[in-house]
Amino acid sequence: MSTTVILANGSFPQATVPRKILQNAQRIICCDGAAATLLKANLVPTAVVGDLDSLDPELKRQLQDKVVHIPEQETNDLSKAFRFCIQKKWTDNIVILGATGKREDHTLGNISLLVDFAKTSPDIKMVTDDGCFQVLLDSSTVDAIPGQQISIFAMVPDTPIQSTNLKYPLNGLIPTAWWQATLNEATDTSFTLTFPDNHPILIFKANCL
């Protein structure tokens, strides 16, 4: 399976799961300054995308044939890197790494961008040192490990959610705050969430394997 990694400029992956994804990726698209951290880890970016305001001039020269300079300030470097992947038709198996762990407003922004990106690239994931975010656009069955902690976030208000194979069944719960459907637990090797169309759900699985 060919994986495209987008490496954002948050905390560089430390845990085994994201490090392996990074090492085995077919291509690594760096958001701007993340290229410096990637090179320090002895890996080479396929492309470096962004407004380049956080890339050292010497590194910019060194990586010049890989640099994709997009100066507009309306969207952030993660959005620019994603658009670049779509232009190149690398739409399958995109994994975003390094998108959390620094400023919390960037973390919130990046997580919400995953939901937007999923409309173009439904299997896109965001893997962190502690787990994995993915987006369900429609009612779905999701792989899990029995006992794995699962948190569920409704991105559109008034979304009633039904579940199977969760320790605390949702039974039509309409979460009105982000904490309300967190810290659930899978009871089997998969669980199912049923909810209205066009009401994307963000899920976080702890210890993503």
Place this chain on the structure above:
Amino acid sequence: MSTTVILANGSFPQATVPRKILQNAQRIICCDGAAATLLKANLVPTAVVGDLDSLDPELKRQLQDKVVHIPEQETNDLSKAFRFCIQKKWTDNIVILGATGKREDHTLGNISLLVDFAKTSPDIKMVTDDGCFQVLLDSSTVDAIPGQQISIFAMVPDTPIQSTNLKYPLNGLIPTAWWQATLNEATDTSFTLTFPDNHPILIFKANCL
């Protein structure tokens, strides 16, 4: 000004601003296992609140006169610590520290709890190594530093926001995703947000002083 710190069990504060708040606090209420980290930093908790499932038995004995065991599983330790503060009438100048930086679903949950807590304790803040979250229950003027980065999150959908003294004026923007009103900038020593009643707004100020 007497400050009550609630220390959650995320990343222990490293930056100068939260460390000073911790050192100068009149009292420190620890969420469960956070007591161990606090003691390692040579500070003593006023109370340790939670289901105590992440507190070492030896430490539990050592801190026994400070332990407030609340076994219910419906709410998390941060909520239990907040309720304890309210019971003690420590409602003013509550600062939550250590609430981010570990599992991202806990981070999202804890940030959203701040919004709930603000209904009882309107001046409550959450300070991280990178900035400061606070909640505006009604249209307000907020202190800032010219050039300080400001991110704004509407917690209720369909909230049109007007602003003054922001580099990118909101002009009635209704943010539909968390990233849409992030990475703005104060242009003066305060800025004003105007929005409908009962539509709380969460703001993040980078490099909170």
